[in-house]
Amino acid sequence: MALFGPRLDRPSALGDEGRPRATSLTIASLLVFGLFVVATTCPWNYGLRFDGVVPSLIVPACARLGRLTLAFGTVTGLLTAGLALLTRERFVSLFVGQICFLPAGAALVAGLAALLVTSPAYGVFFGGFAVALVALGSTWTDTTSASAVRPALFQEGLTYLSMVGWGIVVLVVGGAVLVVRAVVGSAGSGSDPTAALSTFLVVVFVGVLSVRLGLRWLPIRQLTPRKRRGAVDRRLGQVRRATTVVLIGTLVAVLCVLPAWFLGWFDAVYALFPPARLLFPVLATPIPVVAVLGVGVVTLALGVVALALRRLTRPVDTTANRLLAPVAAGLVLVLGFLPFALSLIPVPGGAPPIVLVAFLVLGPIALSLLGWTLVAAQYLSLVPERAGGPALAAGGMVLATIGAALTGVPTPLVLAAAVVAMVVWDVSSFGLGVTAELGHLPETRRLELFHAVVALALGAIAVLSLSLLDVVRTSLAGEVAATVAAALAVFGVLVLLTPLRGYVAGEGRD
């Protein structure tokens, strides 16, 4: 039972071919997250090394490094949650999935790309952890296969197009408001009362026409209780007749006023009724114009939304939800999230806001490209389909290890990262094998824990031994000589392993 919101796991994730056993996956997740927290909060690491371009990008936003961990974890978590929800079929799940997936994914990809450009070592380090965390999260939700990623990417593309479309609509509406404001302002501020009267009549015509159209498309009758539908029908009929009369009246009035204005007949009117010279300019002031036009525009907007919803939800299968959710999410992102996100993101080092806008524009495209690359890699069997999550998580940790070494993290931590990469692959693939062979029903916690403890103990021995070797290396020899010696040692181990493998394999086979 979910604590709140849509559940992230689904029954299909509990099948025999689903994710690895929970115990194995928990161990892998704890190791990666624990190492990430340690690596990003160690004072010896970042406290001394944020002295280039990187601090201007990160440090102002995350004054304390703990916040960086929190922010990174939040973004990867939102990306994973969004990916899981986008494999669903219900509207709410798809909508929430888009709200989570696109902003988080775009921000993560854009941020990592910027980091790779400005500081490649940190880019590799954070990129590796990002891959590992997202891969583990997706493994939990059983969404690492191409069949799960593909629909999410399609929907992400739709949401992006929807955002572009809604952005254009917002711009057009904003421009129209400015034009109306300019026209009304000039008519209201001018001294010609006839122009003000003409403007007001046009405003009334447009406003009433909008109300008439909006009422036609709004499902007022359908939403009314059955017993009151007769009264509502009569009332709507009265409104229709009244709006028709007003439309015809204002049209006739405009047709009469304009010739009279050009022929100068209004001078006689003002002579007969002097207060009209004072009354007409009041009609074109913002209060009556906004009141009349506002009611019309709001009614028309609601009517258009209702009409669009009817058209989009006409298909009874999941296609309607898959179309409607990106459209709604695009509107919400344009109206709510993007200005909010823009206001939160600090401008680093005096970089112009256009850079951030470019990130927001290019981020979703980069996210989509990355996702399709993963799908293509699975189709080309470069990433195993069933064990894609564990493979990506281990690969991410390998990258993080390289990044950690390049950023100057102490050697024991680099070795620990390498051990975590191996253990993540070991326990995850082991847990996946247990799932495939035994399913999710039997209790196998003891078996998994035993395997994990052995792997961790081996890793601990390796870290201790190699750390001691590193101490000897750095104390007895120079940096260059020690590096060459270490390279030769690795090569020697590789050469030694080849006959050993053949011997053991030969012994092992029946």
Place this chain on the structure above:
Amino acid sequence: MSRQSTRWRATVAAATLFAAAGLVARNGALLLAAVVPLVYFAYSLVTSGPGSVSLSVTRHVEPELSPPGTPVHVTLELTNEGDRPVSDLRVVDAVPADLAVTRGSPRTGVALEPGATTTIEYALVARRGVHEFEPPRVRVRSLGGTSVTTLRPTVSGDTRLVCRLDADAPPIDDQGAQFVGDLTTDEPGEGLTFHSTREYRRGDDARRIDWRTYAKTGELTTIDYERRRAASVVLVVDARRISRVSAGPGRPTAVELSAYAATHAVTDFVASGHDVGVAVIGADGPGPAGLHWLAPESGDGQRSRAIDYFRTATAVTGGAPDTDRQLAELLDLVPPGAQLALFSPLLDDLPVEAVQAWRSQGYPAVVLSPDVVTDNTVGGQFEQVQRYTRLARCQATGARATDWRRGTPLPMALAYAFAADARLPSQRPTGAGGVP
């Protein structure tokens, strides 16, 4: 049989990547990190040798003899008899293909110390037949998980499950009169329920003399009871193709459940001294119109013949005889005054029409319908509604229609179906389950 896992091959690629990055960046830490994957690789190779595994396996099937539809509990115990621990032992018990596991799992994965025992417990639903358990499939992996050895150990204990229609039917001699044996009439005679008193006649049983009246008046009177009479019951089993369905994989079909219920009923009726006939529709038989037909008789031989026919009904796989003709023929075969008991899942209208025809001819009728419809889908719920409607239509004809829901013990369903009217004293037959 052993095989090697290839899941550690990627470690060579990781080591190469670390080494290459370390050389390019002249980073000693990365070069040392390249040793870590190689350590795991070497560890997987060193520990990949097949170990000697000694396991003792015992299986218990409880009960070993059971009727269709009843749960069967299976326990599999594995003990490590060797002197070395088994780090990774995965066991999958070979459940017979025709049976489905309803609770628990026939699989487990453990690490076993020497002398330690692990137990697998699961439950099956019995289906008619003899089901042999193959030896479980046991896989033993090396400490690094690289080497996999598959074993088929010898199993002691129970190796098969026997499911028979009459598995839990006690011998006839042990049966009391439970159902139709209590049928009574308004005629005076032998029985249990008081009917009337009359003047004593020579030869009346002394136990029927009303001694209280004799003490008061000095005249001998004899008590008459409502006479108990043997019924003639024809059990009709619906074995048509449409009824050969089950509620899920590995579960008994509706025909098996019907045959099981009919077996119980015939056992009890025969024990109560009633004449029992059998008709199986929907299967090609030697009788008229392709029926499997046994004319109503009593006795243990009749019971054996009836159970043989029920077994035949459950074993039928093909054939689509003219069931309309069979039902028409059945009406000609049933003796006057007999009671008809239909065992059918009611998945179409034909059984309802048959019951309507029987009732129109004046035959009392009982319908016992095993429920094999799942209601976790919209289609299943719709089918269930239709079935309930058919049960109601049967009831509307005056027949006693009983829904045998899954989980309801058969004796209880039979009691509802056959015994309710009979337990009402001095009640004339009203059509269903009453006195013929």
